[in-house]
Amino acid sequence: MSSTVPAASLAPAALHRLRDETLDPGQLAAYNLYLTAGPAGLRLGVADVQRNKFLVLEEYAAPEAGTTLAQQVQALAAEHDLLGRPGWNRVRLAVHNRAFTLLPAPLFRPGDETAYLRLHHALDGQHESVHAYTHKGLDVVSLFAAEKPLTDWFARTYPAGRLVHRTSALLQGVVQQSEQNGPARVYLSIGPQQLTVLVMRGKRPEFCNVFPYSTPEDLIYYTILVMQELQLDPDQDLVMVWGDLMHDSELFTILRKYIRNLRFGNRPFDLSYSYRLNDLFEYRYFELFALHLCE
CATH class of the missing domain: 3.30.420.250 (Protein of unknown function DUF3822, N-terminal domain)
Known part of the structure; x- marks a missing residue:
C-alpha cells in the first residue's frame, strides 16, 4: 500500500x-x-x-x-x-x-x-x-x-x-x-553559491550577470574579471556589497584584500x-x- x-x-x-x-x-x-x-x-x-x-x-x-x-x-x-x-x-x-x-x-x-x-x-x-x-x-x-x-x-x-x-x-x-551622472560603480549581491555582479554608470546598467562560485577565490576571480573587462580599477572604483556574508567571513576577507574601495550597501x-x-x-x-x- x-x-x-x-x-x-x-x-x-x-x-x-x-x-x-x-x-x-x-x-x-x-x-x-x-x-x-x-x-x-x-x-x-x-x-x-x-x-x-x-x-x-x-x-x-x-x-x-x-x-x-x-x-x-x-x-x-x-x-x-x-x-x-x-x-x-x-x-x-x-x-x-x-x-x-x-x-x-x-x-x-x-x-x-x-x-x-x-x-x-x-x-x-x-x-x-x-x-x-x-x-x-x-x-x-x-x-x-x-x-x-x-x-x-x-x-x-x-x-x-x-x-x-x-x-x-x-x-x-x-x-x-x-x-x-555618477561614475561607474560595481554592485555585488552574494548568495549561496551564486554571485550577482551589476555595473552601473550613473543610472544606466552596463553589465549584469550571475556567476556560480564554490570558494572565496571563485568569488574574487569573477569580480576582478568583470572589473578588468570594463576597465575599472579595484584600487579606486567603488564596489558595494549586499547579501549573505558576515564582516568576519572568508568571502568578505578576500574581497577586502583585493578591493580597496569596498562598502556594505544600505x-x-x-x-x-x-x-x-x-x-x-x-x-x-x-x-x-x-x-x-x-x-
Missing part, C-alpha cells in the same frame, strides 16, 4: 520570523506581499501600503535534496497564516537563478521571449516557463526562465501578481540609490522598516525590500 507524504511535512524550517505587532492579518488589502525564491531558500516580506513600511520579514531554509522550490512554497502555504491567502493589495515574486538576460527595450518583440533566452540558456520547455519584465524608465527588458510548477502555483494563487527575476529587484534598488531609501528588523544587518535582504520598487 502506498502512502502520500503530507505537503506540510515538506515545509522548510524558519530561520527568521520577524513581525511588527501592528500587522493586521484581517486587512490584507492594506499590505503588499513580497517573496523571493532561489538557492538561498524562501524569503517573505510584508509592507504597509499607506505607511510605506516593512512590517514582516521571514526567511526559510533552502529546499532539502529531492525537494523543489515549488514543493517548498506549497508546503509552507498549506500551514502559513499569510502565504497563499488572497486579498493582498499587491504581490511580487522574484526568482533567483542564472537563466536570465537583459535586453534593450527597443529590440524586444513580444512573443520572441523564448528565442531571446535560448541564446543564453538551454531552456527546458517541459519544466521551465519563460517570462518578461519591463523596467520602465530604463528602456530595459528582463527575460528569464523559472521553475514551471512554481510559476503555475503563483499564477493560480495570485492571478494579479507579478513575477520578476531577482536581478530586476537588485537593479531597481540600485537605480534608486544612484546619481544621474536598504532601499524612501521606505521605513519596523523596529523588529533593527537587529538585521542593513546589507541583507536588499532584493526582498527592493521588490517594493518593482511595478
